[in-house]
Amino acid sequence: MRKRFWIALFVFSLIGQVAWVVENMYFNVFIYHMFNASQSDIALMVQASAVSATLTTLLIGALSDRLGRRKAFITIGYILWGISILCFAALRVDWIAKVFPAAAQNAAKAASIGVTLVIVFDCIMTFFGSTANDACFNAWLTDSTDDTNRGKAEGVNAMMPLVAILVVFGGTMWTQKDNAAHWTILFLIIGGIVLVSGVLGFFLIDEKPQTGLCPDGYFRTLFYGFRPRVIRENRDLYVSLIFFTVFGISIQVFMPYLILYYTEALHLDNYVLIMAPAIVLAAVATAFYGRLYDRIGYRKSLVPALLVLLAGYAVLYLFRNTALVFVGSLLMMCGYLSGMAVFGARIRDCTPTGMAGRFQGLRIIGQVLIPGVVGPEIGKLVLMGAETVKNDDGTFSFIPNANIFLWAGVVLLPVAALSILLLLRRREDANHA
Numbered sequence: 001m002r003k004r005f006w007i008a009l010f011v012f013s014l015i016g017q018v019a020w021v022v023e024n025m026y027f028n029v030f031i032y033h034m035f036n037a038s039q040s041d042i043a044l045m046v047q048a049s050a051v052s053a054t055l056t057t058l059l060i061g062a063l064s065d066r067l068g069r070r071k072a073f074i075t076i077g078y079i080l081w082g083i084s085i086l087c088f089a090a091l092r093v094d095w096i097a098k099v100f101p102a103a104a105q106n107a108a109k110a111a112s113i114g115v116t117l118v119i120v121f122d123c124i125m126t127f128f129g130s131t132a133n134d135a136c137f138n139a140w141l142t143d144s145t146d147d148t149n150r151g152k153a154e155g156v157n158a159m160m161p162l163v164a165i166l167v168v169f170g171g172t173m174w175t176q177k178d179n180a181a182h183w184t185i186l187f188l189i190i191g192g193i194v195l196v197s198g199v200l201g202f203f204l205i206d207e208k209p210q211t212g213l214c215p216d217g218y219f220r221t222l223f224y225g226f227r228p229r230v231i232r233e234n235r236d237l238y239v240s241l242i243f244f245t246v247f248g249i250s251i252q253v254f255m256p257y258l259i260l261y262y263t264e265a266l267h268l269d270n271y272v273l274i275m276a277p278a279i280v281l282a283a284v285a286t287a288f289y290g291r292l293y294d295r296i297g298y299r300k301s302l303v304p305a306l307l308v309l310l311a312g313y314a315v316l317y318l319f320r321n322t323a324l325v326f327v328g329s330l331l332m333m334c335g336y337l338s339g340m341a342v343f344g345a346r347i348r349d350c351t352p353t354g355m356a357g358r359f360q361g362l363r364i365i366g367q368v369l370i371p372g373v374v375g376p377e378i379g380k381l382v383l384m385g386a387e388t389v390k391n392d393d394g395t396f397s398f399i400p401n402a403n404i405f406l407w408a409g410v411v412l413l414p415v416a417a418l419s420i421l422l423l424l425r426r427r428e429d430a431n432h433a
Contacts, residue, residue, distance in 0.1 A: 005144060006156075008204040012074065013157050015197040016133040017164035019081060022190050023049065023129075026168065027122060028256050029263075030183055034093065035114035036397055039383050043376035045119045046256050050372020052123040056130035057364035061139060062222040065355065070140040075201035077132025082195025084125040088187040091117055092180040132198070134364050140205070142348045151294035151345045158341030159286035162333060166279040169272040224355070225362040237350035237359075240298075243415050244343040245366040247306075250412040251336060252375020254404040257383070261400040266320060274326050282333035289338040298346045299423045305342055306416040309335025313409040317402045375411075382407050 024046075031037040031045065064070055093110055100113055145153045168190075224230060231238055254261075262271040293301045312332030315324055351359045387399040 002206070004204060004206055008201070008206070009141065009153060009156060010160075011197055011200060011204060012078070012133070012137050013160040014163060014167075015078070015194055016129070016137060017160040018167055019085060019129060019190060019194050020133075021161065021164045021168045022085070022186070023122065023125070024255065025165070025259055026186075027118065029259050030088075031115060031118050032260060032397065034091070034180060034183065035111040035118065036391055037111075037115055039380045039386070039398055041115050041119075042256050043380040045115075045122055046252070046376040047373045048119055049122050049126045050368050052126040053130040053134055053372070054364050054369035056127050057135040057368075058222060060131045061135040061359070062224075064136050064139060069207070070136045070143065071201070071205045071207040073136035074132050074140065074205060075198050077128055077136065078198030078201060079195050080198075081125065081128040081132050082191045082193070082198060084121070084128050085187055085191030085194060087121055087191075088118075088125075089184040089191075091121065092184065094180070130364070134368070138363070140207070142351055144206075145348065147349055149294075150348050151341075152291050154293070154345040154348065155287045155289060155291055155341050158337050158344055159283045161340070162279050162283040162286065162337050166276060166283070169275060169279070225359050234350060234352065237347065240343065240346045240350060241362060241366040243302075243419070244347065245370050246411065246415045247339055247343065248367055248371030249375045249378070250309075250408045250415075252371040253379045253382070253408040253411060256376050257379060257400040257404055261402070261404065262325075264397075264399050265401055266322075266325065268322070268325070274322060275329060278326055278330035278333060281330060282337055285334050286337040286341055289341055293342055293345050298342065298349075299419065302339070302342045302346075303416070303419050303423055305335050305338035306412065306419060307335070309339060310409055310412060310416060311335070313405045313412070317405040317409070320402075378407055378411065379404055 027045065028037075028042050031041060035041075037045075060073060064073055091114060093114060096110055096113055096117070100110070141153065141157065259271070262268045262275075268274060289301070289305070308331050312328050312330070312335055315328030315331060319325065319328065347359075347363055382403045383398060383400055386401055388396045389399060390396055
């Protein structure tokens, strides 16, 4: 594979994941500290973003198949994605009070307006991000790899969320979570980086020549993956997507509240220093794990990843000691990212040739929509009775607790059990062959 491919994969996967980390892990912190968001507010934001991402990926993925183009969507999409992130720099209580004078003397009203604006801006940003990354970058990656190198490429792609977390954690060590000016600087920096990466895409991305445009009309292309005949013909793809969906729900039970759990429940103000070594180790492990998929296949590589993830949940649920929180976080991240690599490579392997765009919508339903709607709802219900503290302005904030890890494990158990049974059955069939 050409050097330009690996450079493009690294740049667009990393920068895209940096933007998603800011959204998935720091928007929750931003809306919590700046506007005293509740469990319901955070869940609604995640759910609205998941719906936006899914609709965008379905529509744009099918369109990119229909037009036979990925590069233009990726490059222009990243530029607009960066601009939309820059807009978050304007979401500050003092600026909101100037635009909405009625909220100037009412802290609760100002906070409510701020929460609403964050959710609306998040959906707009998600549209551009999903166009560029979820729909077209992922389709381009599928187009550019085959079954001899897909696990290797997916290992690199799957480790990028952890590398992105490390980059963002390092870049926000100086950020006071309740300081509006620091949030403004963060959004300006991240938005600028994403915008510049879109410009670089004009020079870095090689697009495979298309043999011909998709013969189906746009709407037939859009709903192609929902046809009963297509489902029957691609049974392995859909079964893998179902497993991936449950895996994603498990992750989304705790992920929106993870940093808040570290800082508010465990009082780990130096959580970045604790998490950084775990992130580095997990990123390296994930890169090698992708190569393991190429050698031993889907089932044999999936089961260990799920078991490691469950072990991480157990440690995080049972212990509060800093050293053990590090161990639990390391196991959790290793299992999470290794699982992502395995599922990602499996879905690409099962995607019919030349149809990557129209199947990205199905992937995003399993990876983002259902997990993003169901997972935070479970997390919200788990935390409904959580401890609360009174803020200086008279509003209240909740304190996440370790029950989010317990219920994340409960959700994951059926997939882990079925995966083990399928692996044992396959071995038994091989022994009797």
